[in-house]
Amino acid sequence: MLVSKSSESKCHTGFPKGCIQGYFVPISGGIDSCATAVMVYSMCRLVAEAARKGDKQLILDTRRMVGEPEDSVHTPLDPHEFCNKIFHTCYVGTKNSSAETRKRVKDLSEAIGSYHIDLNTDTLVTSVRDLFAFITGMRPRFRAHGGSGAENLVLQNVQARLRMLLAYLFAQLPPWVRGRQGALLILGSANVDESLHGYFTKYDRSAADINPIAGISKTDLKKFIAYARDAFEIPILDEIGTFSWFLIAIPTAELEPVSETYVQADEVDLGMTYDELSVFGRFRKVEKCGPYGMFTKLVHTWGSFLSPAQIVEKVKHFFFECTRNRHKMTTLTPAYHAESYSPNDNIAQTNLCPFLYPSRFPWQFKKIDEVAAVLPDRSNSAADKTKTD
Numbered sequence: 001m002l003v004s005k006s007s008e009s010k011c012h013t014g015f016p017k018g019c020i021q022g023y024f025v026p027i028s029g030g031i032d033s034c035a036t037a038v039m040v041y042s043m044c045r046l047v048a049e050a051a052r053k054g055d056k057q058l059i060l061d062t063r064r065m066v067g068e069p070e071d072s073v074h075t076p077l078d079p080h081e082f083c084n085k086i087f088h089t090c091y092v093g094t095k096n097s098s099a100e101t102r103k104r105v106k107d108l109s110e111a112i113g114s115y116h117i118d119l120n121t122d123t124l125v126t127s128v129r130d131l132f133a134f135i136t137g138m139r140p141r142f143r144a145h146g147g148s149g150a151e152n153l154v155l156q157n158v159q160a161r162l163r164m165l166l167a168y169l170f171a172q173l174p175p176w177v178r179g180r181q182g183a184l185l186i187l188g189s190a191n192v193d194e195s196l197h198g199y200f201t202k203y204d205r206s207a208a209d210i211n212p213i214a215g216i217s218k219t220d221l222k223k224f225i226a227y228a229r230d231a232f233e234i235p236i237l238d239e240i241g242t243f244s245w246f247l248i249a250i251p252t253a254e255l256e257p258v259s260e261t262y263v264q265a266d267e268v269d270l271g272m273t274y275d276e277l278s279v280f281g282r283f284r285k286v287e288k289c290g291p292y293g294m295f296t297k298l299v300h301t302w303g304s305f306l307s308p309a310q311i312v313e314k315v316k317h318f319f320f321e322c323t324r325n326r327h328k329m330t331t332l333t334p335a336y337h338a339e340s341y342s343p344n345d346n347i348a349q350t351n352l353c354p355f356l357y358p359s360r361f362p363w364q365f366k367k368i369d370e371v372a373a374v375l376p377d378r379s380n381s382a383a384d385k386t387k388t389d
Contacts, residue, residue, distance in 0.1 A: 020065070020183065021086065022066070023088070024088045024090070024170060024187070025040070026090050026092050026166075027090065027091055028105070029104045029249070030249065031218060031222060032213060032218065034225060036188070037089060037114065038224070038228045038232070039213070040114075041234075044112075048076055048079040062082065066085045083113040087114040088114065088174050089109045089115070091106070091117070092163045092167075093118070094120060097254050107236045108234075108246075117170060121159065121162050124162050125158055143256070157201045159255050163205050171183060188209075188210065191213050191216060192215055192281060193217050193274055195332060196281050197321050199270055203331065207333060210333060211333040212336045215337040218274040222247060229247075250265055271321070279298075282341045284341075291316070292368055294318075295312065295371070296371075303378045304378060310379070312369065312372045319364075320360065326357065
């Protein structure tokens with residue numbers, strides 16, 4: 001990922017050699033952007049290790065990347081110091097953001113040494129609402145404030161898309177602020193589950209230059225963070241007694257107002273758990289399962305704790321969401337593919353499947369209903385009900 005000699009010619013930004021000065025990641029306080037940030041820190045550790053072993057080409061590449069003068073003798077021996085030179089993180093908050101997520105991001109940036117920015121976008125969000133109200137005479141409201149579903153969704157999307165706009169602004173100018181030339185590559189932080197389900201806004205934080213985690217499920221990302229906590233000596237990733245509980249924090253977009261009776265949660269919005277979504281993704285991509293094939297496999301996999309009727313509903317819901325949001329797949333950021341279950345197949349341009357499907361799957365769903373109606377209920381809930389009767 002470092003700048004090589006072949007990068008010495010001018011790049012698309014118009015800057016001369018060494019135009020890419022590092023990376024930029026908007027961090028939300030959740031496990032996904034945390035994983036992207038820790039991956040960059042992992043790279044910095046590898047760079048420092050190679051530098052300590054005297055890798056001359058790598059040392060020259062790092063000097064070129066951070067804009068050191070040609071006569072520089074700087075050697076990146078400290079991963080935290082090198083991370084501060086090439087890695088920029090940013091917390092883009094609103095009044096819907098919590099103190100917990102802001103604190104988690106700050107703690108993480110300090111732990112890995114990134115150059116960190118903390119900002120609020122409330123004035124921008126308000127300005128967009130005011131513009132719409134000035135033109136139409138109607139002011140959209142969140143559902144919590146009496147607004148409709150359409151109003152609630154668009155206000156979330158405004159916040160999400162402003163984050164993308166600000167990400168590109170702050171990715172281009174921080175090197176200039178720090179007295180350097182060049183710009184930063186934006187790294188994405190949308191996991192494979194969100195891409196498969198379509199649980200993201202087009203052109204929000206999912207829009208980046210490259211996405212290191214787009215081919216990895218949240219379940220596997222948690223395993224990576226658990227590994228990094230010990231291997232990279234970053235205890236704040238799961239430090240009990242603080243706000244820095246990345247591993248056990250409830251996933252939330254924090255785009256809606258919080259009240260005494262409502263806190264936005266990803267799995268509620270998804271209509272399924274991330275663990276379930278990971279299973280769906282593997283069966284769909286690796287096992288090549290359609291609705292009926294997936295149902296027949298899940299009857300055996302989940303049959304001990306879910307009834308056939310419950311499995312039917314979950315399969316139908318997954319395929320409905322997957323197909324109605326599949327158009328979003330055409331806009332996904334180029335990804336690093338680490339697993340065989342990645343649905344981001346538009347990049348290779350080798351998958352000839354259409355991206356528009358009949359989301360109700362009339363034949364497949366009817367077949368599932370017919371089979372489920374004659375299957376016995378072997379779930380624990382059915383056994384418990386029999387004992388009670």
